[in-house]
Amino acid sequence: MSVQVSFRQVAGVAAVAWSGAFLEWLDFYTYALLAGIVAKVFFPSTDPIASLLASFAALAIGFLFRPLGAIIFGKIGDQFGRKVAFITAMTLMLAGTLGIGLLPGYAEIGILASVGVFLLRIIQGLALGGGYGAAITYLGEFVPEHRRGLFTGFLFTTPAAGMATVGALIWLFSTYLGSQAYNAWGWRLNFIVAGVIVFLIVLVMHLFYKETPVFSMLKAVRRVTSAPIREVFSRRYLPLVLLAWIGVVGAHGPIWYTNQLFNTYYIGPNFQKYVDAATASALLSTATYAALWMYPLFGYISDKIGRKPVLLLGIYGNALWFPIAFWLIDQFGPQKNLTALWLLFWSMTLFNGIGYSGAMSAFLLELFPARIRLSAVSLAYNLGYGVTGGLTPFVITWLYSMNHNIYLSTLIWSTAVPMVMALWYLLKGPETLGVRIWAEFSAEKFAKKTVTLPATTPIREVVSRLLQAGSKYAVLTGSVVGVFGTRSLLRALSSGASLDEPAEKYATKVPCIQADHPVTEVFVALEQYNVRAVPICRGNEVVGIVEARDLINEALALRSALRKKVALRFTAADAAPRELISVGPETTLKEAVDTMVKYDIGFLPVVEGGKLLGVISESDIMKLVGKGADFNAPVSAYMNEKPITINKQATLRDAAELMVKYNIRHLPVVEDGRVVAVLSVKDIVKVIG
Known part of the structure; x- marks a missing residue:
């Protein structure tokens, strides 16, 4: 398992993430740009503004449900994986989009049509609320640290590209079918075509793409949260969510939807009547395509100069441009000057x-x-663009219904409100450029203090220092770094080594992982060198050690077994290895050590006639070396005569409770007083996951 991913892998993930996000937006905005037609089909009224308000309300409700979708799919993504959340959300979006395309109109089923549109918009809102945040996180956790703005900038072209493509499809279908046929039934093709293509992308992603390295690491080190939403709303993280929502995303929401949606209504037949709806859509879609290069460009610029100056320019620069831009639109619109309108768009x-x-x-x-990350990103994003931004057509239309001045209504919501909201970010917002999203998985985060000695230190002294420190591993330094632990001691004793020999001869040579490198490198070293601990260095200085049992968080795994139902379905005998390795009471300590080395185990039951007399472990051996025990003496003289045991039919939950209570890693499994197996923490972890 490695942090480094190839360019080919990043490109593949980026392509699928982009396609999936693009199609979600294509589905979602098909309704937005067809709101005028939808109003007549599903919300007929003698007052056209009232009908449009009803349609915009259905548009808005989809946006309003996006935060709930963020909460639902954020929990899925932070507990079960980014990929799972993304695919599930896309499937839900497919259902909502096809549903609107196939739903009979008000003329056929009456009020049920209006209700159906609201329900399907809720489904779309839930899907987009979870899906796009999952796409951002899915891609963002794959890409190189120093190019995060550039790569995710391409992903951020999807809302604009999706809306532009909807506009192009509207123009294409309406031109081919004619306005009468298109308004009667042809508009449904937009929903059906968009929905079917989503299905293909879902299949590709399900079959060919893996989970992100970051989430895989969360699972590996058992840091997956069981309550992401509770953490998001905790005192620690809620202020950050609110800052992101109100000061950044929410401030830009009305701006984005004015640029990318409401300007078509402004110049179209609903308000100023400068052009027809198809022409307005064509102006917006072509202008949007011509501007897509800006998204990755300014993402790249933010990789160089910081996120904050770019975001503030996007908010304040754009908000201050609106009074000029819409004033110019009102000058050129009556003249039908399409070139000028296109340039302003x-x-x-x-x-x-x-x-x-x-x-x-x-x-x-x-x-x-x-x-x-997925829960917090999705929630902040969807509160900002889903609520604050998504309300843009509705709020401006509502303001217009009261003051009958569309220019003033637009500026109140799209200039004044964003500039006030962004003050929080301007004055208090942090600069995040340079934050390594892998930092919480750096090797030093998992390291603990260790005994560090010269490689020439005698075995006897290494053991003494380990016993004093209450540790199982020492790092030996010299021309090559090595780790000397309980298994190293067993090998030395089995080979007949003198305790005055240098310990380096029996240490395992392991590369020292740099402290700021990802902990994935520790996993690789543990597997490649078949060791149970890896040293951590800063430069050439040893700063700690990472033990396998701590890295996979065995203690947490045992505690989780106490809550999992699966731990009740399996017995101790089900999980324990079938082969029982044991020694008799007359076996010498040296022979017991030889048995441990032969089978690469650290725990032995002492058995006579099938009856358990006691146990001895590798930790016991180290203590006996420290005490100068006679290794030619029988093991019965040194064994633990009162071991904790468990019945064969007891559940894994029972076993976990005993291990947690007595802080032990092995349990002899007994039946009618006879030992039949040995159950370890690893065995339990393997079964319960």
Whole structure:
């Protein structure tokens, strides 16, 4: 398991993440740009503004349910995986989109049609609320640290590209079918085509793509949270979520949706009537395509100069441009000057590429720790763009219904509100550039103090120092770094070594992992060198050691077994190895050591006639060496005569309770007073996962 992923792997993941996110937005915004037609089909009214408000309300409810989707799928993603959350959300989006495309209108089923649209928009909102945050996290945890803004900037082109593609499809279908046929039934093709393509992407991702390295590491070191939502709303992280929502994402939400959606309503037949709806969609889609390069560009710039200056430029620069841009639209609109209108639309979409660039995604990813990253990113993102941003058409239309001035209504919501909200980020917001999202998985985070001695130190002295420190492993330094532990001592004793020999001869040579390197390198070393501990260095200085049992968090695994139902379904005998390795009471200590070395084990039952007399472990052997015990004496003279045991039919939960209570790692399994197996912590962990 390695942190480094190839460019080919990153490119493949980026392509699927981009495609999946793009199609989710394509599905979601198909409704947004067809709201005018949907209003007539599902919300007929004698008052066109009232009908449009009803349609916008259905649009808004999809946005309002995005935070709930973020909570639901955030929990799924932080507990079961980013990929699982992404695929599940995309499947749900497929159902919502096809549903709207196939739903009969008000003329056929009456009020049920209106209710059906609201329900399907809720499904879409839930799906997008979880899916896009999962896509951001899925890609962001794959890409190189120093290019996070650039790579995720490409992902952030998907909302604009999705909306632009919807606009292009509207123009294509309406032109081919004619406005009458398109308004009657052709609009449904947009929903059906978008929905079917999503299905293909879901299949590709399910079959070919793996979980992110970060989440895989969370599982490996048992740091997956059992309550991500509770942590997100804790005193520690809630202020960060609120900062991201109100000061950054929420401040940019009205700006983005004014640039990317409401400007088409502004110039279209619903308000100023400068152009028809198809022309407005065409102006926006082509301008958006022409501005997509800004998203990765300013993501790349944020990789160089920081996230904060780019985001503030995207918010304040764009908000201050609106009064000028819409004033110019009102000058050129009555003249039907499509070139001028296109250039003004293009200027807006260019600004979107600044505020909604890779700087935004990188900022969110870097603001939160891995264990709650998906939940926190999804919630902050969807509160900002889903609630604050998604309300844009509804709020502006509502303001217009009261003051009948569309220019003023637009500026109140899209200029004044964002500038006030962004003050929090301007004054208190952190700069996250340089935050390594792998930092919480650096090797030093898992290291503990260790005994460090010269490689020439005699075995006897190494054992003495280990006993004094209450440790099982010492790091020996010299031309090559080595680890001397209880198994090393067993090998030395089995080979007949003198305790005055240098310990380096029996130490395992293991590379020292640098403290700031990912802990995945420790996993690789543990497996490659078949050791149970790896030294950690800063430069050439040993600063600690990582033990396998701590890395996989055996203690946490045992405690989790107490809560898992699976621990009740298996007995101690089910999980224990079938082969019982034991020694008799007359076996010498030296012979017991030879048996441990032969089978590479650290625990032996002492048995006579099948009856358990006692046990002896590798830790006991180390203590006996420290005491100068006679290794030619029988093991019965030194064994633990009162071991903790467990009945063959007892559950794994019972076994875990005993191990936690007595702080032990092995349990002899007995039946009618006879020992039949030995159950270890590893055996329990293997079964319960």
